[in-house]
Amino acid sequence: MMAFRQLLARDLALAWKEGGAVGITLGFFLVVVTMLPLSLGPDLNLLSRIAAGVLWVALLLAALLSLGRLFEGDLEDGTLDVLAMGPLSLEGVVAAKGFAHWLSTGLPLTVMAPLLGLLLNLPGEGYLILIATMLAGTPAVSFLGAVGAALTLRARRGGLLLALLMLPLFVPTLVFGIASVNAVTIEAGSALPPFLILVAISLAAIVLAPLAAAAALRFQVR
Amino acid sequence: MPMQTLTQRLANPTRFMALSAQLLPWLWGAAAAIIAIGLYMGFASPPDYQQGHSAKIMYVHVPAAWLSMAVYALVAASSFGFLVFRHPLADVSAKAAAPIGALFTLLCLVTGSLWGKPMWGAYWAWDPRLTSVLILFFLYLGLIALRTSIEDESLAANLTAILAIVGIVLLPVIRYSVNWNSIHQPPSVSRLGAPTVHPDLLWPLLTMAVGMTVLFAAMHMKAMRNEILRRRVKALRLAEVQLAGGYARQPAE
Numbered sequence: 001m002m003a004f005r006q007l008l009a010r011d012l013a014l015a016w017k018e019g020g021a022v023g024i025t026l027g028f029f030l031v032v033v034t035m036l037p038l039s040l041g042p043d044l045n046l047l048s049r050i051a052a053g054v055l056w057v058a059l060l061l062a063a064l065l066s067l068g069r070l071f072e073g074d075l076e077d078g079t080l081d082v083l084a085m086g087p088l089s090l091e092g093v094v095a096a097k098g099f100a101h102w103l104s105t106g107l108p109l110t111v112m113a114p115l116l117g118l119l120l121n122l123p124g125e126g127y128l129i130l131i132a133t134m135l136a137g138t139p140a141v142s143f144l145g146a147v148g149a150a151l152t153l154r155a156r157r158g159g160l161l162l163a164l165l166m167l168p169l170f171v172p173t174l175v176f177g178i179a180s181v182n183a184v185t186i187e188a189g190s191a192l193p194p195f196l197i198l199v200a201i202s203l204a205a206i207v208l209a210p211l212a213a214a215a216a217l218r219f220q221v222r
Numbered sequence: 223m224p225m226q227t228l229t230q231r232l233a234n235p236t237r238f239m240a241l242s243a244q245l246l247p248w249l250w251g252a253a254a255a256i257i258a259i260g261l262y263m264g265f266a267s268p269p270d271y272q273q274g275h276s277a278k279i280m281y282v283h284v285p286a287a288w289l290s291m292a293v294y295a296l297v298a299a300s301s302f303g304f305l306v307f308r309h310p311l312a313d314v315s316a317k318a319a320a321p322i323g324a325l326f327t328l329l330c331l332v333t334g335s336l337w338g339k340p341m342w343g344a345y346w347a348w349d350p351r352l353t354s355v356l357i358l359f360f361l362y363l364g365l366i367a368l369r370t371s372i373e374d375e376s377l378a379a380n381l382t383a384i385l386a387i388v389g390i391v392l393l394p395v396i397r398y399s400v401n402w403n404s405i406h407q408p409p410s411v412s413r414l415g416a417p418t419v420h421p422d423l424l425w426p427l428l429t430m431a432v433g434m435t436v437l438f439a440a441m442h443m444k445a446m447r448n449e450i451l452r453r454r455v456k457a458l459r460l461a462e463v464q465l466a467g468g469y470a471r472q473p474a475e
Contacts, residue, residue: 147388151381155371164367165385168360169392172399201395212388215305219380 003088004096011100014073021069025062025105026112032058033116044121051120052130052181056174058116059109059134060141064166066105067145068152068159070097071217075153084221090214098139098146098210106138126185133198137177140202143209144169150216172201235450238311242443249440256433263426279337281426285434286330290358293323293438297365298390301383311446313379314453316386317369318445322438324362330355350400357396361389 015021036054037047074080083093113134114127122130148166152158179194264281297319304312334352335345346352365382372378 151368151385152371154374154377155368156373157371161367161371164360165364168357168364168396169388171357172392172395175399197399208391212384216381216384219377 003086004092007083007088007093007096008100008103011097012104015066015100015104021066022104022108025066026108028065029058029062029109029112030116032061033119037120048121048123049186051117051122052126052178052185054120055113055116055122055130056134056137056177059113059138060167060170060174062109063105063138063141063145064163066101067142067149067166068162070101070146070149071153072149072158075220080217081221084217090217090221091210094146094150094210094213094217095206098143098206098213101146102139102142106134106142110134110138123185126181129184129191129195130181133177133180133195136195136199136202137173140173140198140205141170143202143205144173147209147213147216150213150220153217153220173198176201235310235314239447239450242447246440246443246447249436249443253433253437253440256429256436260426260429260433263429267422267426276337276340277423279333281430282434283330283333283337284427285431286326286333287355288431289434289438290323290327290330290355292435293319293326294358294361294390294393296442297323298386301386304379305383305387313383314446314449315442316383317379318449319442320362320365320369322441322445324359324366326434326438327355327359327362331359350397353400354397357400358393361393365389 033054036050036058040046040050071080074083084090086093088096110131113130114122117127117130145162145166148162148169151165152162155161176194176198180191180198183189183191183194260281264278267278269275269277297316300312300316300319303309304316331352334355338347339345365386368385369378369382372381
């Protein structure tokens with residue numbers, strides 16, 4: 001548990017201090033959300049209908065941006081080999097790094113999303129559920145993304161490949177995240193069923209994804 | 223010598239090459255014959271009372287859809303066999319099946335949208351079943367892309383196998399998630415109770431399904447043979463280079 005906490009603290013320190021990775025992710029999120037009204041025209045009714053979808057897609061793209069570097073630096077400078085020999089199992093290493101990625105990417109994006117919701121004219125009753133679904137869904141993004149990052153670690157053009165591999169796998173997270181927001185803002189139905197499924201996907205990803213990612217990493221550390 | 227199980231005996235590449243060389247002509251012949259009969263039965267079958275003759279594209283579309291999923295299951299099963307039991311042929315099977323599966327998935331998408339134009343008035347509707355087949359197609363593309371972009375072949379084989387298994391775990395969730403509201407034909411053959419398809423239409427469909435499955439088996443076996451031969455050529459070249467003193471560079475592939 002000590003090793004887990006230390007690795008988590010190290011990764012968080014790196015994310016916050018090294019080259020403003022968090023700032024770039026948030027900036028990318030803002031730019032993508034800004035481009036859409038520019039391309040669709042400033043129709044506020046249309047924007048308020050598609051706000052949840054736009055925010056979720058932009059969040060996924062912004063998260064993908066930093067996922068590619070999840071293990072890359074550690075593989076290049078040999079840290080990953082040291083971690084593999086350390087007291088923490090590789091599954092634990094993946095869990096710590098996934099958790100750090102969530103704290104440094106998923107959480108800031110979730111905090112920023114309501115602000116961008118204002119730009120997209122998201123109806124007032126949608127903000128609470130938007131924050132809730134993003135809080136519940138972003139762990140799945142970080143942990144499923146860790147599998148993709150581990151698989152594409154030694155691949156040429158790893159970043160592009162990561163996007164091709166991961167976007168189909170993010171479909172359930174995306175669908176249930178948007179469905180629960182829309183249930184409140186558009187259809188006036190119950191947001192609970194899709195929201196609970198989203199929570200289930202996240203919990204399953206937290207448990208299962210480290211197994212798959214660690215299996216992939218084991219083939220790549222010396 | 224201890225008794226070997228059937229899979230262990232078939233997993234020997236040399237025995238596989240000998241057996242497949244004998245089987246392949248029969249498979250090609252059977253596929254051609256069954257598909258020819260199926261197509262004739264399909265054309266001779268009465269037109270659908272609502273959809274007319276355009277419903278006949280289902281004799282290609284439905285078997286392609288079945289195969290697109292069955293082949294993915296085969297890729298995942300082969301990957302599992304490779305990761306867990308280290309069967310030498312399992313990875314060859316997974317690698318050979320992926321592009322063929324992608325092809326059947328594409329065939330399913332293309333025939334589906336050709337049928338959709340007169341029926342729904344659009345080549346593409348964002349119907350959940352179409353969407354989930356499209357995502358299956360992306361998964362196939364991901365498998366192929368991951369394998370080609372990793373230089374080390376054995377690493378590529380291991381990582382692609384992991385991706386195939388991650389994919390099959392997520393596929394039911396993806397299908398369920400895009401199934402939030404559907405306009406596609408409800409299943410009419412595999413549902414409980416008697417099929418709702420009239421026997422005149424059902425028999426050509428089943429014949430085509432058998433024919434295309436045999437076709438897949440033949441294509442898969444041929445692709446596996448090619449892959450084994452490619453690996454042998456590569457090993458021979460490496461041996462040649464080593465014999466030449468190790469200074470000569472390996473010729474570009």
